[in-house]
Amino acid sequence: MHRYETLAHTMAEEIRSGSIPVGARMPSLRHVIAQHGVSQATATRAYYLLEEWGLVRAQERSGYYVAPGASVAAVERTSPVSAGKVDISDLVFSVLDAAREPDIVPLGSAFPSPQLFPLERLAKSLATASRNLNPWSTVVDLPPGNEALRQQIALRYMGMGIAQPMDEIVVTNGALEALNLCLMAVTRPGDCVAVESPGFYAALQAIERLDLRAVPIRVDPVTGLDLDALAAALERHPIRACWFMTNFQNPTGATLSVEKKRALVELLARHEVPLIEDDVYGELHFESDYPLPALAFDxxxxxxxxxxxxxxxxxxxxxxxxxxxxxxxxxxxxxxxSTLSASIPVQAGMADYLQHGSYDRHLRKVRAALRAQLGDMERAIRRWLPRGVRYARPGGGYFVWLELPEAIDAMALHRLAIASGVSLAPGPIFSPEHGFRNCIRLNFGHPWSESVEAAMRTLGKLLADPAVRVPPQPDPDADADPGSAANVVR
Structure with a gap:
């Protein structure tokens, strides 16, 4: 949790306890800075957060006051795990649309480079499968899907030591459809769903589309999901499902330990809450073995x-x-x-490749390439970005999550970076509250090149630009006569 969030929760507790009654004026920014030893930007962000929660209201030229009903609202909303509607799609689309130009260096991309994939060998398998396709497959291969493909998938589970029944495997149009179908299977409009914070923005979009309520659970970039926060949320809210990434989480890259995965499954089993486990990056591990998914303990x-x-x-x-x-x-x-079936020829072609295409050899090459590209990214971070930037080294996948100096506004940085020919993924798109405003996600899934190195150098220059910093907030009491009202910045 960032310092401004911690400060906001501290002040919210004071409101809840009645120490600051409804209608009372909140302490000035100067007082908060002195009392808690924080920066002006931290104090300002804390007040913005309290205002978002409905606990305080700003009065022009006066300051912040405790809102009517705030003592009740505090009980319901000041917990780190509060439920609420999601409004994220417009922000996500604006960021993604800005990064689509072919000349943009794709540090904000959600995909690895197509150069990593054996496209010619895949095309051969697709051609072979199409020639041999049984006309009856248009009926036989309807959900749950092509039998040969499901057999190959079941064999990969067996390789992890998971005895996965083939009849429980349903082939879909990509993982995103699988995740959405699972969410639809266990929820109704208005239900609460626990999601990671920061977390995959498509999960937030699915919750928004299905008119569900998001309960954000903190994710630490090193240790992953906060199980204590999840346990508290399960007691506090009628959570109907959880959507989590236990391996190489997007965007932080965090992986839960075996002990935490087992504890997660046991916790959810006690509450009879299903887990939708998004494990699209599990095969991209840098160590020797696939890190077991939570499924292994279910x-x-x-x-x-x-x-x-x-x-x-x-x-x-x-x-x-x-x-x-x-x-x-x-x-x-x-x-x-909904979509009836995934492409039947493509299912057959994929099954052929898995049987004859040396998939595991391909994966070893991909992992080695991504590991090397992560090293290039780390060297560029040290070379070009300021010392105040922090990150945790991921053990797989192709994302690195950067926490920038607190005064940096990631959305402003995103806009300037796009104008400079570089994309990045700003923190607010990974949060239902549009939080993590000083964080960004970078993609190291593309081969390192002079243009990527130059893009990192550009980011370093932009981070020194005053335009990417949170504007200094004038102290409400600074220019006020004793006893007079002070300006408040909204």
Whole structure:
């Protein structure tokens, strides 16, 4: 949790306890800075957060005052795990649209380089499968999907030591459809869903689209999901599902330990809450073994494990799946009612490749390339970015999460970077509250080149630009006569 969030929760507790009654004027910025030893930017952000929670109201030329009903609102809303509607899509689309130009260096991209994939060998498998396609496959390969492909997927689970029944595997149009179908299978409009914060923005968009309520759970870039915060949220809210990434989480790159994965599954089992496990980056591990997913510890059929070949083999083929446990039949029916089937020739071609295309050899090459590119990214961070930038080295995937100096505004940095021919993913798109305003996600999934190195140098220059800093906030009491009203910056 950032310092401004900690400060906001501290002041919210004072409101809840009645120490600062409804209608009372909140302490001035100068007083907060002196009392808590924080910067002016931290104090200002804390007040913005309290205002978002509905606990305080700003009065022009006067300051902040405790809002009517705030003592009740504080009980409901000051916890780090509060439920609320999501309004994220416009922000996400504005960021993604700005990064689509072909001349933009794709540090903000969600995809690895297509140069990493064996596209010619895949095309050969697709051609072979298409020539041999049985006309009846248009019926036989409807959900749950092509049998040969599901057999190959089940074999990969077996390689991890997971005895996954093939009849629980449903083939989908990429992992995102699998995740959405799983979410639809276990929720109704208005239900609460626990999500990571920061977390994958597509999860937030799905919650927004289905009119669900997000309960954000903190993610530490090193240790991953905060299980204590999740336990508190499960007691506090009627959570109907969780959508988490346990391996190489997007955007932080964090991986839960085996002990935490086991504890997560046990915690959710006690509450009978299903886990939608997004594991699209698990095969991209830098150590020798695939880090076991939470599915490996599930004995109740509550984990719906979702993955795809989009991040490891063939992004344009759009083949994903879910091992949906006790919910497999419902997911299968939802698939039939929505998009009917993933491409039948592509399913057959993917099955042929997995049988004959040396997938594991390909994966070893990809992992080695990504590991080397991470090293290049780390050297560029040290070379070009200021010392105040912090990050945790991921053990897989192709994202690195940077925490910039507190005064940096990631959205302003994003806008200037796009204008300079560089994309990045700003922190606010990964949060239902549009938080993490001084954080960015960078993609190291593209081969290192002079243009990528130059892009990192450009980011370093932009971070020194006053235009990317949170504007200095004048102290409400600074120019006020004793007893007079002070200006407040909104």
């Amino acid at each position: 004995t109740h059929g509550l984990v719906m494990h979702c993955s795809s070949f989009s991040k490891t083999l063939a992004p344009g083929y759009r083949i994903g799946w879910t091992a949906a446990g006790r919910y497999a039949q419902k997911v299968q029916r939802l698939k039939l009612m």
